[in-house]
Amino acid sequence: MRITVSRWLAALCLVLLGTAAAPAENWPQWRGPQGNNISGETQLPTEFGPTKNLAWKVALPGMGGSTPIVWDQRLFLTAEDGEDLVLLCLDRAGKPLWKTKLGTGKKRFRIDEGNQASPSPCTDGKHVFAFFGTGDFACCDFDGRIVWQFNAEERYGKFDILHGMHVTPLLDGDRLYLSLLHAASAWVVALDKATGKDVWKVARPTDGDFEGTHSYASPVMWRNGANACLVVHGADYTTAHHLKDGGEIWRLGDLNPKKKYDRTFRIIASPTATPDLLIVPTCKSGPVVAVKPDAKGAFGAGSPFEQWRIPGGGGDIPNRTPDVPCPLVHEGLVYLVRQYGKDTGGLYCVELKTGKEVYHQRLPAVRYRATPVLADGKIYLAARDGVVTVIQPGREFKVLATNKMGDDIAATPAISQGRIYLRGYQALYALSEGGK
Numbered sequence: 001m002r003i004t005v006s007r008w009l010a011a012l013c014l015v016l017l018g019t020a021a022a023p024a025e026n027w028p029q030w031r032g033p034q035g036n037n038i039s040g041e042t043q044l045p046t047e048f049g050p051t052k053n054l055a056w057k058v059a060l061p062g063m064g065g066s067t068p069i070v071w072d073q074r075l076f077l078t079a080e081d082g083e084d085l086v087l088l089c090l091d092r093a094g095k096p097l098w099k100t101k102l103g104t105g106k107k108r109f110r111i112d113e114g115n116q117a118s119p120s121p122c123t124d125g126k127h128v129f130a131f132f133g134t135g136d137f138a139c140c141d142f143d144g145r146i147v148w149q150f151n152a153e154e155r156y157g158k159f160d161i162l163h164g165m166h167v168t169p170l171l172d173g174d175r176l177y178l179s180l181l182h183a184a185s186a187w188v189v190a191l192d193k194a195t196g197k198d199v200w201k202v203a204r205p206t207d208g209d210f211e212g213t214h215s216y217a218s219p220v221m222w223r224n225g226a227n228a229c230l231v232v233h234g235a236d237y238t239t240a241h242h243l244k245d246g247g248e249i250w251r252l253g254d255l256n257p258k259k260k261y262d263r264t265f266r267i268i269a270s271p272t273a274t275p276d277l278l279i280v281p282t283c284k285s286g287p288v289v290a291v292k293p294d295a296k297g298a299f300g301a302g303s304p305f306e307q308w309r310i311p312g313g314g315g316d317i318p319n320r321t322p323d324v325p326c327p328l329v330h331e332g333l334v335y336l337v338r339q340y341g342k343d344t345g346g347l348y349c350v351e352l353k354t355g356k357e358v359y360h361q362r363l364p365a366v367r368y369r370a371t372p373v374l375a376d377g378k379i380y381l382a383a384r385d386g387v388v389t390v391i392q393p394g395r396e397f398k399v400l401a402t403n404k405m406g407d408d409i410a411a412t413p414a415i416s417q418g419r420i421y422l423r424g425y426q427a428l429y430a431l432s433e434g435g436k
Contacts, residue, residue, distance in 0.1 A: 027070040027414040029122035030168045031371065035221060036272060037328050039375035039415040046378060046390050047401045048431040055419060055430040056094035063425040064117035065369065065410035070421065074142065076128050077423060078117045080106060085117055087130045087140060094430060098144035103136030109164040114410065118166040129176055129193065133165045139196060148196035152180060160184035161214045168218040175199060181215035181235040188232050188246055202246035208236035210263040212256055222273040224293040231278060234267040238280050252291060254300030255282050272327040277307055277352065279327045279334055285312040288321045288336065290355060308355030320348045326371040328379065330393055333358060337368045337381060345383060361397045363389055369410040382409045386424065405429065
């Protein structure tokens with residue numbers, strides 16, 4: 001068969017257009033494009049470090065535990081800069097484009113665990129939204145100009161939380177959602193992203209005591225078909241709220257049972273939503289719970305609204321709940337990262353449908369603060385001391401690489417456009433195959 005030049009050129013154009021249209025994912029907020037710690041990016045490096053597969057490294061003005069976000073050719077992240085709290089913008093080559101001061105405050109929590117630049121920013125591709133532990137909340141355009149700004153302590157009441165306010169706002173559609181749970185007051189708020197004004201604000205009561213009134217977890221959107229609700233976690237309970245007015249749909253209890261109540265039960269890790277189940281972590285020796293989408297009212301252990309509950313540890317029973325990292329769910333398995341003890345970390349893998357343990361394995365390093373991320377058929381586990389363990393997902397535990405970055409890492413990795421972005425206390429690292 002003869003193919004004319006014009007037909008050949010037309011076919012070639014279609015191929016080139018298809019190639020050009022291949023998606024390169026943005027990472028618009030803390031937990032990625034779908035809010036589940038999973039990226040569709042491929043051709044990512046397995047082995048990397050300060051001199052291997054490094055595209056660039058940029059020194060940061062100060063520490064922070066926030067995850068960088070990526071939109072097209074721009075990266076945004078929050079940081080401490082002397083006494084200032086700032087929002088930074090860099091281009092994809094690592095060149096700083098602008099820095100906007102949004103607050104003031106230099107405070108450390110638990111010695112080296114965090115500061116007031118711990119919440120992560122988010123973007124809709126036109127504006128960037130940044131919240132700080134001081135309560136300063138702002139919207140900036142892509143040139144760093146402030147569109148709106150307010151202080152959440154002035155609007156909703158002074159924070160009374162032992163280790164600082166580290167909640168990351170959730171961007172969904174035209175709204176920003178914020179949960180502020182602490183000893184002085186407890187609010188769940190929906191904001192108009194265009195103006196920063198309240199769409200609604202509802203009280204979120206608790207009968208907790210001391211740290212049982214606090215929460216460091218961030219709100220989560222749970223979608224099941226056409227149904228959606230906002231999930232708020234912490235202060236001894238998990239609650240679901242109507243998007244229309246913030247009204248409470250259900251309340252999960254028995255996370256910190258009254259019969260053996262722990263006044264230092266501070267929840268940090270946020271739930272992970274799948275269409276069919278919500279995986280709820282707790283802290284310390286607390287349980288892990290899988291909640292069904294038809295849940296309603298107040299319920300607890302033994303309720304039919306729970307698919308399963310992994311009981312808390314203690315004594316000879318190992319603790320399975322993550323303390324800080326959020327659960328990762330992939331292909332019917334749930335991955336739970338926690339600190340095993342004083343000298344090492346641990347990874348638990350359980351079945352999504354049953355909660356039955358598939359395996360548990362020790363990991364190197366001491367503390368795990370970053371949420372695990374999955375991309376390119378690999379799971380990236382970043383430890384607090386800068387060791388990033390790469391494992392193979394699935395029912396068999398297999399370490400693919402152990403990478404030492406030589407920097408403190410508390411931030412969840414961001415993955416976009418063929419790169420892994422690691423935010424350390426000292427620098428921001430762009431990693432890719434061949435250092436491209």
